[in-house]
Amino acid sequence: MSDEKNESIPEGINDLPDPESFGAPSGAPKRKKRRKIEEPAAMSMNSLLDILTIILVFLLKSYSTDPVTLKAAEDLKPPFSSAQIKAEQSTTVTLTLNNLLVDDKPVIRIEQGVVGEGDTSSNGFLVDPLFQALQESVDHQKRVASFNSSAEFTGIITVISDRHVPFKLLSQVMYTAGQAQFSKFKFMVVKGGQG
Amino acid sequence: MAKKPSQRRNFQDEEMELNLTPMMNLIAILIPALLVSTVFVEIAVINVSAPAIGTAPDAEPPKDKPDKPPLNLTVTVTDKGYTLAGSGGVLNTVGADAEAKGPTIPIIQSQVDCQHYLGTWPPPRSKNRSQAKCEDVGPRTFWVYDRGALTKKFLELKDAFPEETRMIIAAEEDIEFEAIINVMDSGRESKKEGDEARELFPEVVLSPGLS
Numbered sequence: 001m002s003d004e005k006n007e008s009i010p011e012g013i014n015d016l017p018d019p020e021s022f023g024a025p026s027g028a029p030k031r032k033k034r035r036k037i038e039e040p041a042a043m044s045m046n047s048l049l050d051i052l053t054i055i056l057v058f059l060l061k062s063y064s065t066d067p068v069t070l071k072a073a074e075d076l077k078p079p080f081s082s083a084q085i086k087a088e089q090s091t092t093v094t095l096t097l098n099n100l101l102v103d104d105k106p107v108i109r110i111e112q113g114v115v116g117e118g119d120t121s122s123n124g125f126l127v128d129p130l131f132q133a134l135q136e137s138v139d140h141q142k143r144v145a146s147f148n149s150s151a152e153f154t155g156i157i158t159v160i161s162d163r164h165v166p167f168k169l170l171s172q173v174m175y176t177a178g179q180a181q182f183s184k185f186k187f188m189v190v191k192g193g194q195g
Numbered sequence: 196m197a198k199k200p201s202q203r204r205n206f207q208d209e210e211m212e213l214n215l216t217p218m219m220n221l222i223a224i225l226i227p228a229l230l231v232s233t234v235f236v237e238i239a240v241i242n243v244s245a246p247a248i249g250t251a252p253d254a255e256p257p258k259d260k261p262d263k264p265p266l267n268l269t270v271t272v273t274d275k276g277y278t279l280a281g282s283g284g285v286l287n288t289v290g291a292d293a294e295a296k297g298p299t300i301p302i303i304q305s306q307v308d309c310q311h312y313l314g315t316w317p318p319p320r321s322k323n324r325s326q327a328k329c330e331d332v333g334p335r336t337f338w339v340y341d342r343g344a345l346t347k348k349f350l351e352l353k354d355a356f357p358e359e360t361r362m363i364i365a366a367e368e369d370i371e372f373e374a375i376i377n378v379m380d381s382g383r384e385s386k387k388e389g390d391e392a393r394e395l396f397p398e399v400v401l402s403p404g405l406s
Contacts, residue, residue: 042212045215049215049218049219049222052222052226053222055226056222056225056226056229059225059226059229059230059233060229062233063229063232063233079372079373079376079377080311080376081239081241081376081379081380082380082383082384083239083240083241083379083380083383084239085239085240085241085242086239086240087238087239087240088240125403158240161372162372163315163371163372163373163376164315164320164371164372164373165371165372166368166369166370166371166372167272167366167367167368167369167370167371167372167375168368168369170372170375170401171401171403174245174401174403175403178245183244184242184244185242185243185244185245185401186240186241186242186243187240187241187243187376188238188239188240189238189239189240189241189376190236190237190238190239191236191237191238191239192237
């Protein structure tokens with residue numbers, strides 16, 4: 001009966017369809033089942049940030065406690081000592097075998113720990129460029145003290161010296177500083193004496 | 196228009212993650228900068244006065260009784276050793292007869308741990324320069340100042356003059372700063388095993404000339 005009435009209905013329409021006809025033709029890329037593009041799993045940054053923040057806070061804290069910091073240089077190695085007194089903020093003179101600096105500004109170059117003849121006067125004890133630089137620093141401090149009554153001129157000078165500096169240079173520096181009205185000397189050393 | 200629940204799945208997630216890039220920038224730059232500028236050395240200072248060459252001497256009234264004359268303990272550092280002197284005269288060489296004209300405590304040859312002197316020699320350097328520098332950690336023989344004997348001498352002097360706290364240090368021109376700091380260390384306090392630290396001569400005066 002179905003054959004005579006419906007000629008347009010093809011034969012085999014009730015057959016099970018061929019599964020391969022549904023898929024894309026072979027050779028084409030297969031579509032993924034899920035339409036959404038999968039994101040790569042985001043790494044959880046919480047613990048890493050915790051560690052880095054703590055390290056940062058620690059470094060910030062240890063960076064600011066020392067008023068006098070030692071520049072790590074090859075030719076500036078203060079000797080070890082068992083001294084325990086803490087350093088304070090004051091004018092500094094740095095002595096190495098090649099340089100003299102006042103408050104981290106170079107003043108004069110020297111040869112192997114010996115100041116050149118032309119730079120000394122007064123029996124070879126006063127070092128002129130150093131004297132001028134120290135006097136400027138003193139004048140500056142006294143000017144500040146005249147405005148600010150809590151910052152008086154203390155006359156303290158911190159000597160940061162390399163361990164190889166000869167005594168003659170040291171006494172020249174101390175004499176010059178004395179002439180520039182510094183009366184209290186503090187020698188900077190590194191903790192860790194042999195006892 | 197309200198959608199059926201099954202049609203709401205195309206919503207973009209409202210909850211966005213905190214953008215950590217600026218914070219990570221900060222940390223990634225600050226931490227190396229601070230690490231580089233951190234110096235892992237501890238600094239201390241030694242107070243020294245120099246009334247001989249300074250303008251204003253330390254205004255400290257003498258604490259000892261006026262009838263006791265000050266000792267004026269002077270330690271002169273030369274490249275041959277330490278010479279101790281006081282107001283009574285120069286102390287002679289330890290163990291030698293009274294006629295000997297040498298330093299009170301001559302330098303000795305002794306084993307030195309090279310760890311503190313890497314890249315250089317221990318003081319007195321003028322005597323040690325002929326040898327090779329300290330390259331590796333380990334004991335080597337050098338001419339060194341006899342700090343043990345110096346401490347012993349200081350203890351004897353302190354026993355004899357318990358109220359003295361001042362020490363004058365003088366040195367030859369080419370004696371190194373390190374040797375002078377060593378003398379100050381030996382004279383500041385003594386740490387004997389089992390006993391507490393005893394203060395010897397913490398007040399240091401530096402004298403520029405030679406005695």
